Amino acid sequence: MAHFDVLVVGAGLSGIGAACRLRQQAPDRTYAILEARDTIGGTWDLFRYPGVRSDSDMFTLGYPFRPWRKEQAIASGAEILEYLRETAAEHGITRHVRFGHRVVRASWSSASARWTVEASHDGEIVPFTCSFLYLCSGYYSYENGHVVDFPGRASFRGEIVHPQFWPEELDLSGKRVVVIGSGATAVTLVPELASTAKSVTMLQRSPSYVLARQRTDSLARRLRGVLPSRLAYRVVRAKNVLVATLLYQVSRRLPRRTAAFLGGAAAKQLPASIPVDPHFSPRYQPWDQRLCLTPGADFFAALRSGKADIVTDRIARFTPDGITLESGAHLPADVIVTATGLRVIAFGGIDLTVDGEVINPSEQLVYKGMMLGGVPNLAWCIGYVNASWTLRSDLVSRYVCRVLNHLSRNGFDTCVPHPPALPPARRRPIMNLTSGYLTRAASALPRQGDRRPWLMRQNYLLDAADLRLSRVDDGVLRFGRRSRSA
DSSP states (O other): OEEEEEEEEOOSHHHHHHHHHHHHHOTTSOEEEEESSSSSOTHHHHOOSTTOBOSSOHHHHSOTTSOOOSSBSSOBHHHHHHHHHHHHHHTTOGGGEEETOEEEEEEEETTTTEEEEEEEETTEEEEEEEEEEEEOSOSEEEEEEOOOOOTTGGGOOSEEEOGGGOOTTOOOBTOEEEEEOOSHHHHHHHHHHHTTBSEEEEEESSOOOEEEEOSBOHHHHHHBTTBOHHHHHHHHHHHHHHHHHHHHHHHHHSHHHHHHHHHHHHHHHSOTTSOHHHHTOOSSOTTSSOOEEEETTHHHHHHHHTSEEEEEOOEEEEETTEEEETTSOEEEOSEEEEOOOEEEOSGGGOEEEETTEEOOGGGOBEETTTEETTOTTEEEOOOOSSSOHHHHHHHHHHHHHHHHHHHHHHTOOEEEEOOOOOOGGGOEESSOOOOHHHHTTGGGSOEEOSSTTSSOOOOHHHHHHHHHHSOSOOSSEEEEOOOTTO
């Protein structure tokens, strides 16, 4: 049975970044990455729908240690995947990945101070042991998206497609397409599909805030050739962090003014036939859900072109040739795209036990947004919901390295956060957005508290100071040694 100091689960954006940080900051530790699929990339290899891209700029979605050098600040999925693969190759990460190993369970033994990790590979269970388990598998299921059983679904004679499983052979030429959804995926799909389909209609039950953004970063363009590439990258990255932080803080403190600004900005981009109300007037405040980004205002351009339209209504039922709405209107369709969201799961669906006791994710409090109260030698990497994922995932990986180094320097074997006895009223969802895919999963995810270090702040500047400068042995994260006679 192979043993490693650290086992990383997942070879996507977080897992590759974690391995790079281990090499840089804890180089004496042996590690391996267990990846369920046959290639690296995670989300950016899985999602293949037309136009797939990030809604975060690459100066903050990229790693701090590897500058983004391309012209486009908003990158396509293919460009992000290329960046990840190049990073893994340059840092010697790929050879540490065990492909086709889907972790199904992990069991902690206090007697041995080790995790036994079982992975399914080619139909067999392959066991590993490790001293520290680092879960970088994201927060949604790769096998299943969120599927709504709309009335009459089976009667539709056309094709129904979920973006998470986009068929490569799908030809939309001359087809009438209805995209169900109002989130980032729908806003991404509409302009891309409109370039080939006969018509595209985005059908939304409730609207989202949509913000246009330039595809390139003007400051990066000006600094390119003036400053060394790494310094220019750091300057632009810092600028983008500050801008995103300011936008979020203003949105939360002045929600009505922000909503008016976003609505006014949308109105300037829309054709006369599409009013802001009801199509771009959400019932929630800005950043109760993520803002939808449209690079180069391509979503609005598709609406102005007449090839795309937007309808705000509820679905009554599918029909053989389209969708009947509760208003009585009928949308004809040859293809229906159900951009209805992700199916969120905790820890990649891995079953966890500690000394034989099953760990129920919904009962756990999360320490510093990364470790589970009462669970030894384990970290869970999740990013921000209001900024680039990598900003937080990289902070978490660096903190994990600090913990590992503290264990080594002091001869400790274990570290475990000791949670307070918080009543239910003081326990909050780990992700504080009202988006459907998160509210559906709130009862299945770990919880956060109402104060540090059990409060997960959505603020990179505060987290950077805390996770890089605060003491590791803070009295809450407690360290110990196993009995050498065990």
